Amino acid sequence: MSQPAHVDPRGLRVNAGITAVVLALVLVTPEPVDVVLLAVQVAVFAVSALVSLQASPYAVFFTKVVRPRLGRPAELEDARPPRFAQLVGLGFTTVALVAFLVGATTVGYVATVFALVAALLNASVGLCLGCELYLALRRLSPARA
Numbered sequence: 001m002s003q004p005a006h007v008d009p010r011g012l013r014v015n016a017g018i019t020a021v022v023l024a025l026v027l028v029t030p031e032p033v034d035v036v037l038l039a040v041q042v043a044v045f046a047v048s049a050l051v052s053l054q055a056s057p058y059a060v061f062f063t064k065v066v067r068p069r070l071g072r073p074a075e076l077e078d079a080r081p082p083r084f085a086q087l088v089g090l091g092f093t094t095v096a097l098v099a100f101l102v103g104a105t106t107v108g109y110v111a112t113v114f115a116l117v118a119a120l121l122n123a124s125v126g127l128c129l130g131c132e133l134y135l136a137l138r139r140l141s142p143a144r145a
Contacts, residue, residue, distance in 0.1 A: 006076035011062040016122035018058045023116040038097045045090035085130020
């Protein structure tokens with residue numbers, strides 16, 4: 001059995017910060033700019049959740065620009081919970097994007113705000129709601145043989 005991938009937790013917080021800025025801009029920019037920004041964020045979440053965390057454009061930015069200035073991390077984190085969190089973010093932003101496209105703007109704003117709050121919590125205090133959900137679901141699932 002292979003070892004799970006590991007990631008730099010500082011990169012996850014930088015990614016969450018960029019995500020928070022993008023989602024905040026979605027809330028304050030006019031159409032069609034808001035929809036384009038949201039579509040970009042959906043694509044970023046899709047890459048992170050479905051390909052790998054390291055393949056995300058935000059992770060590439062962190063690796064190439066930020067991490068060289070910080071040095072090596074003290075410890076790495078299991079990539080499975082944050083990758084699940086990216087899947088949750090993908091779900092909320094996809095709902096928001098579809099809602100905006102079909103004219104259900106209230107649903108779009110609510111879904112965007114939920115994703116924004118989660119990103120802000122992760123960026124500011126390191127609380128990853130999607131990671132916590134992943135761990136709770138793991139505790140609830142039957143033991144694996």
